[in-house]
Amino acid sequence: MDTEKLGQLKIQMQQFLNEAQQFVQTIPTRDLLAAISLVLLTFLMLLVVRLVKRRKLNTILLTGLSGSGKTVLFYQLRDGSSHKGTVTSMEPNDDTFILHSETSKKRKIKPVHIVDVPGHSRLRPKVDEFLFRAAGIVFVVDAVEFLPNVRAASEYLFDILTKATVVKKKIPVLLLCNKVEKVTAHSKDFIRKQLEKEIEKLRASRTTLSSADINDEYTLGVPGEAFSFSQCLNKVTVAEASGLTGDITQLKQFIREHVKA
Numbered sequence: 443m444d445t446e447k448l449g450q451l452k453i454q455m456q457q458f459l460n461e462a463q464q465f466v467q468t469i470p471t472r473d474l475l476a477a478i479s480l481v482l483l484t485f486l487m488l489l490v491v492r493l494v495k496r497r498k499l500n501t502i503l504l505t506g507l508s509g510s511g512k513t514v515l516f517y518q519l520r521d522g523s524s525h526k527g528t529v530t531s532m533e534p535n536d537d538t539f540i541l542h543s544e545t546s547k548k549r550k551i552k553p554v555h556i557v558d559v560p561g562h563s564r565l566r567p568k569v570d571e572f573l574f575r576a577a578g579i580v581f582v583v584d585a586v587e588f589l590p591n592v593r594a595a596s597e598y599l600f601d602i603l604t605k606a607t608v609v610k611k612k613i614p615v616l617l618l619c620n621k622v623e624k625v626t627a628h629s630k631d632f633i634r635k636q637l638e639k640e641i642e643k644l645r646a647s648r649t650t651l652s653s654a655d656i657n658d659e660y661t662l663g664v665p666g667e668a669f670s671f672s673q674c675l676n677k678v679t680v681a682e683a684s685g686l687t688g689d690i691t692q693l694k695q696f697i698r699e700h701v702k703a
C-alpha cells in the first residue's frame with residue numbers, strides 16, 4: 443500500500459521536474475543568468491546593509507528616576523570624575539567619547555555615544571528619540587532610597603520594557619543599582635525581586651486597559667506566571683555601581699559588550 447503511494451509520488455515528482463526543466467529551457471540563458479545574479483546581488487546588499495547598521499549602533503542610554511545618579515555616572519564615564527554638585531540636569535547630557543579609562547590605550551578605540559536622559563516625567567518622551575539608535579539601555583536605580591521610589595521606578599521601567607522598539611530590536615537592558623558604597627544600600631538581588639514584584643502588579647492592572655490604548659506597546663512576561671525579568675525577549679541583567687566613588691566597572695563592561703571598542 444505505502445510503497446504504491448510512494449511510487450505514485452515519485453512519478454508525480456518526476457513529471458513536475460520534467461515540466462520545470464522544459465520551462466527553464468524556454469527561457470534564454472542570458473535572461474536566466476541575469477535574473478539569478480540580480481537575486482544574489484540584492485541578497486548580498488541586504489546582508490551588507492544589515493551588518494553595517496548593526497556595527498554602527500553605538501548609543502547607550504542612561505535612564506532612571508531623577509536623583510538615581512545618571513549625571514554623575516555620565517561624568518565618571520567621560521571625565522573620570524563626578525563633578526559633584528555642579529549640575530542640575532534638565533537637558534539631556536549627550537556626548538560621544540572614548541571612555542575615560544580607555545584614554546591611555548595605544549590602539550584606536552571606537553567612541554561611545556552616551557545619552558543621559560533626565561528622569562523627570564515631562565522629559566521622558568526624549569527617550570524615544572534615542573531608542574532607535576540604542577545598542578543598550580542602562581536603567582539606574584538608587585539602591586539607598588530604593589523603597590520609597592520602587593513604585594515610580596517600576597512604572598518607568600515597565601514603560602521601557604514594553605516599548606515596541608525595545609522588544610522588537612531586543613535592546614539589552616542593564617538594571618544598575620547605584621550608590622552601593624553606602625552601607626544602607628539594598629542588595630541587587632533584593633532590588634531585582636522588588637522590581638519584579640512591582641511590575642507584576644502593574645502588569646495585572648495595565649492589561650485591563652482596552653487594547654486600543656496600547657498602540658505602540660508590547661505586553662510583558664508569560665500569562666499565568668509571576669513576572670520575572672528572565673521572561674523578557676531582550677536580555678535584562680542586574681549590576682552594581684557607585685558613581686560617586688567611581689566604581690563603575692560593571693557599567694563599563696556592559697557598554698563595551700554592546701559597543702565593541
Ligand SMILES: Nc1nc2c(ncn2[C@@H]2O[C@H](COP(=O)(O)OP(=O)(O)O)[C@@H](O)[C@H]2O)c(=O)[nH]1
Nearest residue numbers: 507508509510511512513514620621684685686
Ligand atoms: N552616595 C552616593 N551618592 C550619589 C552617587 N551617585 C550620585 N549620587 C548623588 O545623588 C544625587 C543625584 O545625582 P545625579 O547624578 O544628579 O542624578 P540624576 O538625577 O539621575 O542625574 C547627587 O546628589 C549625587 O551626588 C553614588 O554613587 N553614591
Ligand SMILES: [Mg+2]
Nearest residue numbers: 512513531560
Ligand atoms: Mg541628571
